Amino acid sequence: MTTTSSRPAAPRAASTAHERIALLILLTAGFTLAVDFSILTVALPRIGRDVGIPTANLQWIATSYALCAAGFTLLFGRVADLVGRKRMFLIGMALLGAASLGGGLAGEPILLLTARVAQGLATAMVTPAALSLLTTAFPEGPARDRALGLNGALMAAGFTTGAVVGGVLTDSLSWRWAFFLNVAVAAVVLCLAPAVLRESRAAHRPRLDLPGALTVTLGLVAIVYGATSAGRYGWASPLVWACFTVAVLALLAFWLVERRVPNPLVSMALLRMPNVAWGNAAGVVAFATETALVFPLTLYLQEVRGIPPLLAGLSFGVLGVGTVLGGLLAPRLIGRAGARRAVALGFAVQAVATAPLALVGADSAWIVPLLALTFLGGVANLVAIVGYVVASTTGIPDGQQGLATGLVTLSQQIGIALGTPVLAAIVASGAASGAHGLLAGIRAAVLVDALACAVAAIIAGILGARTRSGR
Structure with a gap:
C-alpha cells in the first residue's frame, strides 16, 4: 500500500521541478534581452572613440538594434507558431551569443553595427518565442498570471537597470563586457534549454x-x-x-x-478580439510612459540638481525595486479584480504618482519625494504591464500564442521607441524659451506623461468593460 501510493507523487514533483527550471531559463533570457535595450547607453561615447564611430552617428548603435528588434517581432512570432517555439527560441539564443561575441570583439564600425543588427534580430526571435513558451506551459489562471508577473517584473527591472549595469561595466572593466555578458548567458541557456523546454507549435502549418x-x-x-x-x-x-x-x-x-x-500572417479575427485590441494599446502606453519618464528626470537630476551621472543612474534603482514589487503584486490583484481592472488601477495610481513630479523645483527638498513617487509609479506601472499581457494572451488558441505574444512584444517595443522622443521634444521646446526653460520643459514633459496615464486609465476602464470576460 505504501509503495503503491507513493508512486504517483514522484512524477508530479519531477514535473514541478521541470517547470521551474524551464521558467527560470525563459525569465533569464527575457531579463537579458531587456537589459540589452539600455546597457550600452552610458558607454556610447567611449564605444565611439574605441571603434571609430563619429559622435553624430553614435545613435546608430541603438537605432540599428531597435529597428530589427521591433520590425521583425511580428514576423518571427508567427514563424515560431509554424516551425516551433522551442526551435525559434534556441536559434535566437544562438544568434544572440554569436552576435554578442562579434560585438565584443569588434574593432571597426561596420562589424559593431552588424553585431547590433544581429542582436536585434535575435531579440525579435527570442522574445515572442519565450513568452509563448511561457503562456503555453501554464494554463490560464493563477499559475500563468504568476509566471507573467515574474516575467514582467524582471523585464521592467532589466530596462531600468541596464544603464546602471552598463555604467559599472564600462567604468570598472570595459564596454566590451556588456556584449560578453550575453555570450555567457546564451551559452548557459543553450546547454540547459534543450533538455527542459517542451516543443510547441500550431497543429496546422500553412504557408507563410x-x-x-x-x-x-x-x-x-x-x-x-x-x-x-x-x-x-x-x-x-x-x-x-x-x-x-x-x-x-x-x-x-x-x-x-x-x-x-x-x-x-495576422488573423483579422484575432485583431478584432476586444481584449487583444485594448490590451496591446494599453501596452504601448504602459511602456511609453514609464521608460520615457526616465529621460526628463535624468535631466532634472543632472542638469538642474547637478548630481553626477553614476549617482543619477543609481537613483533609478528605486524604480527597479518598485517594478519588481509590482510584478509580484500584479498576479494577486488580477486574480481578485481581473486583468481589465488591474490595468485601469495601475494606470490611475501611476498618474497619481507622476503628476506631483510636474512641480519639481531646483531645491534639494525634492529628492526624497522624487524617489518615493518614482518607486510608487514603478509598482503601478508593472501592475498595468502584467495586466495587459494577461489580457492580450487570454482566450487565444495555443496555435496562435506566438502571434499573440508577438503583438505583446511589438506593443512594448513601439512604446519604448515612441515615448522618449515625444517627451524629449517637449523638454526641448521648453528649454528653448530662455532662462529656467529647461526646468519648465521638464515639468511640462512630466505633466504630459501623467496625463497620458490618466487617459489610459479611463480608456482601459471603458473599453475593457466591453469584453466578455473580466480577465
Missing part, C-alpha cells in the same frame, strides 16, 4: 504569408526609425514625416493583403 510579412515589417521599421529620428532631428523634420508616411502606406497595404490571402 510572405507579402504580409514584407509589408508589416516595412511599416514597423518605418515607425521605429521615424520615432528615433524625431529624437535627433525634431518632429518637424521632413525625414520623420516621410518615415511615418511610408509606415502608414505599408501598414495599409498589409491590411489589404491580410484580407485577401488564404493564410494571413
Whole structure:
C-alpha cells in the first residue's frame, strides 16, 4: 500500500521541478534581452572613440538594434507558431551569443553595427518565442498570471537597470563586457534549454504569408526609425514625416493583403478580439510612459540638481525595486479584480504618482519625494504591464500564442521607441524659451506623461468593460 501510493507523487514533483527550471531559463533570457535595450547607453561615447564611430552617428548603435528588434517581432512570432517555439527560441539564443561575441570583439564600425543588427534580430526571435513558451506551459489562471508577473517584473527591472549595469561595466572593466555578458548567458541557456523546454507549435502549418510579412515589417521599421529620428532631428523634420508616411502606406497595404490571402500572417479575427485590441494599446502606453519618464528626470537630476551621472543612474534603482514589487503584486490583484481592472488601477495610481513630479523645483527638498513617487509609479506601472499581457494572451488558441505574444512584444517595443522622443521634444521646446526653460520643459514633459496615464486609465476602464470576460 505504501509503495503503491507513493508512486504517483514522484512524477508530479519531477514535473514541478521541470517547470521551474524551464521558467527560470525563459525569465533569464527575457531579463537579458531587456537589459540589452539600455546597457550600452552610458558607454556610447567611449564605444565611439574605441571603434571609430563619429559622435553624430553614435545613435546608430541603438537605432540599428531597435529597428530589427521591433520590425521583425511580428514576423518571427508567427514563424515560431509554424516551425516551433522551442526551435525559434534556441536559434535566437544562438544568434544572440554569436552576435554578442562579434560585438565584443569588434574593432571597426561596420562589424559593431552588424553585431547590433544581429542582436536585434535575435531579440525579435527570442522574445515572442519565450513568452509563448511561457503562456503555453501554464494554463490560464493563477499559475500563468504568476509566471507573467515574474516575467514582467524582471523585464521592467532589466530596462531600468541596464544603464546602471552598463555604467559599472564600462567604468570598472570595459564596454566590451556588456556584449560578453550575453555570450555567457546564451551559452548557459543553450546547454540547459534543450533538455527542459517542451516543443510547441500550431497543429496546422500553412504557408507563410510572405507579402504580409514584407509589408508589416516595412511599416514597423518605418515607425521605429521615424520615432528615433524625431529624437535627433525634431518632429518637424521632413525625414520623420516621410518615415511615418511610408509606415502608414505599408501598414495599409498589409491590411489589404491580410484580407485577401488564404493564410494571413495576422488573423483579422484575432485583431478584432476586444481584449487583444485594448490590451496591446494599453501596452504601448504602459511602456511609453514609464521608460520615457526616465529621460526628463535624468535631466532634472543632472542638469538642474547637478548630481553626477553614476549617482543619477543609481537613483533609478528605486524604480527597479518598485517594478519588481509590482510584478509580484500584479498576479494577486488580477486574480481578485481581473486583468481589465488591474490595468485601469495601475494606470490611475501611476498618474497619481507622476503628476506631483510636474512641480519639481531646483531645491534639494525634492529628492526624497522624487524617489518615493518614482518607486510608487514603478509598482503601478508593472501592475498595468502584467495586466495587459494577461489580457492580450487570454482566450487565444495555443496555435496562435506566438502571434499573440508577438503583438505583446511589438506593443512594448513601439512604446519604448515612441515615448522618449515625444517627451524629449517637449523638454526641448521648453528649454528653448530662455532662462529656467529647461526646468519648465521638464515639468511640462512630466505633466504630459501623467496625463497620458490618466487617459489610459479611463480608456482601459471603458473599453475593457466591453469584453466578455473580466480577465
